[in-house]
Amino acid sequence: MNALPELPRSIREVDERAERDLRRMEQAADREPHDDAWRPTVTLRRAADIPCVPIRWLWPGWLARGKLHLLAGAPGVGKSTLGMALAAAVSSGGRWPSGSSAPTGSVLIWSGEDDPGDTLIPRLRAAGANLDRVFFVGDVADAEGVRYFDPARDVQALSIEADRIGNVSLIVADPVVSAVAGDSHKNTEVRRALQPLVELADRIGAAILGITHFSKGSQGRDPTERVVGSIAFGALARVVLVAAKSAEGEDGPPRMLARAKSNIGPDGGGFGYDLEQVDIGQGMQASMVRWGATLDGSARELLGAAEEVMGDVADAITSAEQFLRQILADGPVPAKQVKSDAGNAGVAWASVRRAKTRLGVITRKDGGHFGEGPQQWLWELSDDPETLKVLKNPEGAQQKNVSTFSKVEHLQAEQAEWEDDE
Incomplete structure (x- = not known):
């Protein structure tokens, strides 16, 4: 041979x-x-x-060495602060949001929006980073003079510097769209621009975290499809993380980080978090991430729950009513199927619950007797107008003690008060 x-x-x-x-x-x-x-x-x-090799995880299930990851969300959710929190964990050998220890390594940060001196380094200090292991990618000097870093031309030069630093474990590109010199809405140009960075990451064993935005007016769609620009961003990334912000004054974490897509491990689930302003000395303050509890559910469900309270609650309930009328039009449907179809349709389960009350949907147990099959709860529309519980004030459809991420919300299916139709 x-x-x-x-x-x-x-x-x-x-x-x-x-x-x-x-x-x-x-x-x-x-x-x-x-x-x-x-x-x-x-x-x-x-x-x-060709030998089989395991995925080289930096953060098991969330960040992998040699792979591209995206962190997307609407403005104001703290995406850059999240990126600095993860960078700090790597540089200091700190802890991930899951509680596991991060391997100590060096970090490269390429930022096209925030100034390192007055924004990013204060955030790194607030997060407990080892600043000796964090390096910012600056301008490039060549025969033509001094210019901005261009991944399409300067990966070889960056590779030499990465080898000199040694043990580079994380590369943060904020925003990742700045890595595309051409049209960020064209698949071929996006792939051509990002591929050199991915190859560099694979060679040196680093994970790439690209920070980006959601497209405007994309609520309810698949989270991966909401990433701004070409679909190549979400397709080329092996893992897509999404962040969202809940309404002020709600119980529980006001923000959440979820795993929307993973081609190399499990998807779904997330973590609640909050942003705090802390003193870092010399009369300066900076924002930092305060991680919260683990969250269950798909990214679409978690985003739907978080973003519903940011918009018009009445509109969200009306949309959920239309969804229920459609799915229940032909007769009773198992509650589990209703919940699954709602998630696939991007309808928040909290809205479905409120719409169920407004429409007077009937719930009843079925099966489980004399060999009639497994016992399950069914939902069906009522034929009796007297049973309709349409609320004149949509505010009344909200449970005052229910939060997007609280213990009594839809993410906790084991709560006794909802056992009748779970």
Whole structure:
């Protein structure tokens, strides 16, 4: 069996091979088309000869070495502060939101919006970062002069610096759209711009966290599809994280971080968090993340619950009523199916519960007797107008003691008060 070709050991060797291949193609263009000596060849690798290797997790289930991750959300949820919190955990060997220890490593931060001196470094200090292990990507000096860093041209130079630093474990790009010199809405240009960074991360064993925004007016859609720009951002990322903000004054964490997509591990679930202003000395203050409890549910459900209270509650309940009328139009439906379909449709379960009360939906147990199958709760529309409980004031449809993330909310299915239809 022929030996496999030796893989390049450095980016310089990659460039040298590319130059040799280019010269061969230019020479081949001047020869006869049927000259076998200059026919292109393709290297094939037998699957049996390629060893299986585990995912190299930086934060198990959430951040993987050599992979691109996105952190998306609406303005004001604290995405950059979240990025600095994760960077601080890596630089100091601190703890992840899950409570597990982060491996100590160096961090590269490329920011196109916030100033390091008055914004990012204060946040890193507030989060307990080891500033000796955090490095900001600055301008590039070449024969043309001094210019901004361009991933399409400067990855090789960045790679050399990363090797000099050593043990780079996390690269933060904020915002990641700045890495695209061309049109960020074109798939090919996005992939072409981000691929060099992904290859660099894979070579040095670092996770890339790209911070970005949600598209305007995208509430209710699949979270991955809400990422601004080309769909290539969400497609190329192996893990997509989303952040949302709840209404002020609600019980429980006012913000949440959820895992919307993962091609390399489980998805769903998240963590509540809050932002606090803390003193960092010398008369300065900075925001920091205060992590809260673990959250259960899909990212779509968690986002729907958080964003509902930010908008018009009456509109959310009206939409949920329309959803219930449609799904229950042909007869009783199991409660679990109603909940699943609501999640798939982007309708918050809290809104469905309130719409159920307004429509006077009947719940009853079915099965479980004399071999009639498993016992389950069914939902069905009432035929009796007298049983309709339509509230004139939509505020009355809200439970005053129910919060997006509180113990009695829809994310806790085990609560006794809802056992009748769970």
